[in-house]
Structures are given as structure tokens and as C-alpha cells.
Amino acid sequence: MENPLDWWNLEAPRYTSYPSAHHFSPAMDGNWHAERLAAMTEATHVSAYIHIPFCKELCWFCGCHTKMTKRYEPIARYVRVLVKELEIIRGFTGGRGKLNGIHFGGGSPSLLERSDLLAILYALASAFTHDPSGEFAMELDPRTTTAENIKLYAELGCNRVSIGIQDFNDEVQRAINRLQPFAMVASVMDTIRRAGIKGINCDLIYGLPHQTRERFLRTLEMTVALAPSRIALFSYAHMPHLKKHQRLIEASWLPSEREKVELYALAGEFLASAGYVAVGIDHFARPSDTLAAAASSGTLRRNFQGYVTDDTEVLVGVGSSAISQFPGGYIQNSANTPDYSARVERGILPSVRGWRHGGDDQARKHIIDELMCFMKADVEKACRAFALPKDYFADEILEIRELERRHGIIACEDGRNVVVTSPHRMAARIAASVFDRYRHAAAGKYSRVA
Ligand SMILES: C[S@@+](CC[C@H](N)C(=O)[O-])C[C@H]1O[C@@H](n2cnc3c(N)ncnc32)[C@H](O)[C@@H]1O
Ligand code: SF4
Incomplete structure (x- = not known):
């Protein structure tokens, strides 16, 4: 085996879609989107993602689609547009589609005022038929989440929250422009529980x-002391050529790729010893949590929201840059908020680019999803399921064998079972990229795997 560890510098998508959003085409516009919405029946399970692209302050590491605003007025104006977008959607769905998942993300949805949050929820309940037994999740920034907010979310049926901690160390927090003491996070979590x-x-x-090993271990200890049911352990994607504010973080302050892999390994071992089960490439869950159950029962799925436990066929993205997923493809709203708003004001769906699955896309997507969710994929079984010849992926299997020989992180068993053997589960991105026929077309746009 040559140099078993140099794989960490490889670049690969995070595969929240296949192909990754870099490949979406402007040839896909509102017509396909409208057709898919109109094709929904009362029985179609729908999950909605609502994007709020505003924050009070920018964290310098942030890779999300968001903008800083000190005033509420731009948010209020944006909410009016969101409601109008949902009215346009209603025009196609006729209120059909069983809405059993609502996810507010951003940006900072915790900035939404009560009346605006209610207006969005009413518009959602009108565009679809709401099933309150599903998941209602909010991403919360502890610095802008008040006790009144939390009380409101609970009253409205919110049953899951994601709290951004990132790191508890002072020096790390200063370097990322995100000061948030442990006591603040602990108090928000306590209020959420109560x-x-x-x-x-x-x-x-x-x-x-x-970040150092000692500091990160302390962050992990403090996080576990808060007893969350799930922990997402994201790899910092430093892409200053795409996100200008990341230039405020000097490259010399960052751990090397090798050190990053060691931080991940440290976290994996610590969280396992604290009773968390590893799920997918970057999640850890208590065995009683639904994510851990979905991973062990084989029902875990990956989509734009990350790892999910629901069985929805349709994911409707609402708001600037939001992506919708339908059987057969993806469609994305304009990521330029003024352009998004102008389209909605004209009464049209604001989608501008997308992808329609054709050729062998579905088979490749299936294999990639299996690898990203379960760290293994039976390639021959996938060929059977998608009516492809048994040796359809022979070249990919050869490439996996080469990775196995060179790096020892992935194995091919019986010539058909691709297995991520490395304890560094992000290596699944490399295995998945072998089955990605479009990866070369967007070289340089993906983050490093480490
Ligand atoms: C939309 S943000 C979270 C919500 C809220 N705005 C907050 O920060 O608390 C979702 C998560 O993405 C992760 N994230 C953002 N930028 C990232 C980057 N460049 N690399 C890796 N993870 C990132 C952070 O962990 C963040 O909590
Ligand atoms: S608060 Fe969240 S979305 Fe806003 S800049 Fe920070 S990490 Fe990004």
C-alpha cells in the first residue's frame, strides 16, 4: 500500500444531490417545476424547506447563502415575497400534497418575528395539506434565539431544533467572529427542553x-454535557475564492488536512465512548434517536437537508436559492435575492436551473446514496434494480480497487460490494465520486474531503 493517508487532499462533492448542484442547467426552468407541482396528489408526501437568507452578523467561516442585516425591514419584505411564492405554488398544487415535514433553515430563521413566522406557516398549510404528525424543525443561532421565540416554536408544534455551536473555545470563536459562551448555549438548551x-x-x-486536539476535546466534552440527541460534525469547507468573507480567516491559522483528519478521529472516538452512534459521514446520534434507528434499519436517506428519516417523495424548497427535489430531478430558485423577488412579484415560479435525471443517473444516485448513508453499496444489486448489465460499472470497480491498493480506505468485496473500510467516514465521498460521471466537469469547485 502506498501512502495510505494522502487521500485527504482529494476534492469531492458532499452529495446532498446527484449530480451536485454545480451541474444544474439553466435549460431547466419554471415549466418543469410547474408540471411537477401540478402532478401531486393527496397521497404525495411532501417536505418543505424554507430558506431565510439573513443574519445579524456574519460568521467568517460561513458557507451558507446568507446576508448580514441590522434592520428587520429587509426580512419583513422577504417574508412577503415568500408568502407570495407559496401562493404561486398553491396555484399548481391546488392544496394537494401531504405536508409532513417543515424545515426552516438559513441564514437565521430565529430572526423571524411571530407574525411573519405565522404568515409563512398559514401559506404552507394552504399550499399543501398539513399533517402535524411530521417533523417541524428550525435551525437556531443561540445568539439570536429568545425565550419568547422558543415558547412560540413549541406552541406551533416545532419538535426538532438544530443549534449552531461550532466550537466553544474563545480564541477559535474570536477568529470566526462568533462569540457565544457556553452559559448562553446551555441556557437556550434548557429553555428548549422546558x-x-x-x-x-x-x-x-x-x-x-x-483548533487543537486539547481545545476540540474540551468543546466535545462541553457539547456532550448538554446531552443533545444528535451532533453534526461538519468539516470546515474553506473556499475563500467562492466566499469572500472567509478571506478574514488566514490560511496559516487553519489546521492542516492531516490535523483535520486527526480532529475528526478524536471526535469519533470521544463521541462513541459517550454513547453516540456514527451515522453517515458526519453525524452522531444517541441510539434512541430516530436518525440512529434509520441508519440501523436501512431507511436513512440523504437530501439537501442532509441526513433525514422521512420517506417523502417530494422536497419543496421555498425562498431564494432553495432547491426542490421531485421524482425525476431537481429545480433551484434564483440565488440572487433581488432577482428571486422580482420573479415572484411577476407571479412566476422563481426557479432558474435544475437537472432532470436521465440515462443511468438513477442507478448512480442509488449507489452514491447507499455509500453516503451506509458506507457500503452492492453494485450488482443496483444494476439489477435499474435493469443494467451486471458488469455495467466494471470501470468504476477497477477504480475502487485502485483506491483500495493505493490508500486502503475503501474495499471491493466479491467484485460487487463497495465498502468504506476507513474509520474516517468522510472517505465515503471519494468512493461515491467514483460513480459520479460528471465529477470532472466541475473540478476545483468541490471542497477537500478531510
Ligand atoms: C445555516 S447554518 C446554522 C444556523 C444558524 N445560522 C447558526 O449558525 O447557528 C447551518 C450549519 O452549517 C454549518 N456551516 C456553515 N458554514 C460552514 C462551512 N464553511 N463549513 C462547514 N460547515 C459550515 C455550521 O455548522 C452551521 O451551524
Ligand atoms: S449565523 Fe449561521 S448562517 Fe449566519 S453567518 Fe453564522 S453560520 Fe452562517
């Missing part, structure tokens, strides 16, 4: 400036 919201996720990032 309000009766049971599903609590915490987000951590490894690879941030000035």
Missing part, C-alpha cells in the same frame, strides 16, 4: 482556525 421540544441537534465544525 418548552417540551425533544429533538435537539448541535452543529460542530472541525478544521476551524486555532
Whole structure:
């Protein structure tokens, strides 16, 4: 085996879609989107993602689609557009589609005022038929989440929250422009629990400036002391050529790729010893949590929201940059908020690019999803399921064998079972990229796997 560890510098998508959104084409516009919405029946399970692209302050590491605003007025104006977009959607769905998942993300949905949050929920309940037994999740920034907010979310049926922690160390927090003491996060979590919201996720990032093993171990200990049901452990994607504010983080402050992999390994071992089960490439869940159950029962799925437990066929993205997923493809709203708003004001769906699955896309997507969710894929079984010849992926299997020989992180058993053997589960991105026929067309746009 040559140099078993140099794989961490490889670049690959995170595969929240296949192909990754870089490949979406402007040839796909509102017509396909409108057709898919109109094709929904009362029995179609729908999950809605609502994007709020505003924050009070920018964190310098942030890779999300968001903008800083000190005033509420731009948010209020945006909410009016969101409601109008949902009215346009209603025009196609006729209120059909069983809405059993609502996810507010951003940006910072915790900035929404009560009347605006209610207006969005009413518009959602009108565009679809709401099934309140599903998941209602909010991404919360502890710095802007008040006790009144939390009480409101609980009253409205919110049953899962994701809290951005990232890192508890002072020096790391200063370097990312995100000051948030442990006591603040602990108090927000306590209020969430007292309000009766049971599903609590915490987000951590490894690879941030000035992180060391000792510091990160302390962050992990403090996070586990808060007893969340899930922990997302994201790899810091430093892409200053795409996100200008990341230039405020000097490259020399960052751990090397090798150190990043060690931080991940440290976290994996610590969280396992604290009773968390590894799920997918970057999640950890208590065995009693639905994510851990979905991983062990084989029902875990991956989509734009990350790892999910629901069985919805349709994911409707609402808001600027939001992506919708239908059987057969994806469609994305304009990511330029003024352009998004102008389209909605004209009464049209604001979708501008997308992808229609054709050729062998579905088979490749299936294999990639299996690898990203379960760290293994039976390639021959996938060929059978998609009516392809048994040796359809012979070249890919050869490439997997070459990775096995060179790096020892992935294995091919019986010539058909691709298995991620490395404890560094992000290696699944490399295995998945072998089955990605479009990966070369967007070289340089993906983050490093470490
Ligand atoms: C939309 S943000 C979270 C919500 C809220 N705005 C907050 O920060 O608390 C979702 C998560 O994405 C992760 N994230 C953002 N930028 C990232 C980057 N460049 N690399 C890795 N993870 C990132 C962070 O962990 C963050 O909590
Ligand atoms: S991490 Fe969250 S709060 Fe910070 S800029 Fe990004 S979206 Fe806003």
C-alpha cells in the first residue's frame, strides 16, 4: 500500500444531490417545476424547506447563502415575497400534497418575528395539506434565539431544533467572529427542553482556525454535557475564492488536512465512548434517536437537508436559492435575492436551473446514496434494480480497487460490494465520486474531503 493517508487532499462533492448542484442547467426552468407541482396528489408526501437568507452578523467561516442585516425591514419584505411564492405554488398544487415535514433553515430563521413566522406557516398549510404528525424543525443561532421565540416554536408544534455551536473555545470563536459562551448555549438548551421540544441537534465544525486536539476535546466534552440527541460534525469547507468573507480567516491559522483528519478521529472516538452512534459521514446520534434507528434499519436517506428519516417523495424548497427535489430531478430558485423577488412579484415560479435525471443517473444516485448513508453499496444489486448489465460499472470497480491498493480506505468485496473500510467516514465521498460521471466537469469547485 502506498501512502495510505494522502487521500485527504482529494476534492469531492458532499452529495446532498446527484449530480451536485454545480451541474444544474439553466435549460431547466419554471415549466418543469410547474408540471411537477401540478402532478401531486393527496397521497404525495411532501417536505418543505424554507430558506431565510439573513443574519445579524456574519460568521467568517460561513458557507451558507446568507446576508448580514441590522434592520428587520429587509426580512419583513422577504417574508412577503415568500408568502407570495407559496401562493404561486398553491396555484399548481391546488392544496394537494401531504405536508409532513417543515424545515426552516438559513441564514437565521430565529430572526423571524411571530407574525411573519405565522404568515409563512398559514401559506404552507394552504399550499399543501398539513399533517402535524411530521417533523417541524428550525435551525437556531443561540445568539439570536429568545425565550419568547422558543415558547412560540413549541406552541406551533416545532419538535426538532438544530443549534449552531461550532466550537466553544474563545480564541477559535474570536477568529470566526462568533462569540457565544457556553452559559448562553446551555441556557437556550434548557429553555428548549422546558418548552417540551425533544429533538435537539448541535452543529460542530472541525478544521476551524486555532483548533487543537486539547481545545476540540474540551468543546466535545462541553457539547456532550448538554446531552443533545444528535451532533453534526461538519468539516470546515474553506473556499475563500467562492466566499469572500472567509478571506478574514488566514490560511496559516487553519489546521492542516492531516490535523483535520486527526480532529475528526478524536471526535469519533470521544463521541462513541459517550454513547453516540456514527451515522453517515458526519453525524452522531444517541441510539434512541430516530436518525440512529434509520441508519440501523436501512431507511436513512440523504437530501439537501442532509441526513433525514422521512420517506417523502417530494422536497419543496421555498425562498431564494432553495432547491426542490421531485421524482425525476431537481429545480433551484434564483440565488440572487433581488432577482428571486422580482420573479415572484411577476407571479412566476422563481426557479432558474435544475437537472432532470436521465440515462443511468438513477442507478448512480442509488449507489452514491447507499455509500453516503451506509458506507457500503452492492453494485450488482443496483444494476439489477435499474435493469443494467451486471458488469455495467466494471470501470468504476477497477477504480475502487485502485483506491483500495493505493490508500486502503475503501474495499471491493466479491467484485460487487463497495465498502468504506476507513474509520474516517468522510472517505465515503471519494468512493461515491467514483460513480459520479460528471465529477470532472466541475473540478476545483468541490471542497477537500478531510
Ligand atoms: C445555516 S447554518 C446554522 C444556523 C444558524 N445560522 C447558526 O449558525 O447557528 C447551518 C450549519 O452549517 C454549518 N456551516 C456553515 N458554514 C460552514 C462551512 N464553511 N463549513 C462547514 N460547515 C459550515 C455550521 O455548522 C452551521 O451551524
Ligand atoms: S453560520 Fe449561521 S449565523 Fe453564522 S453567518 Fe452562517 S448562517 Fe449566519
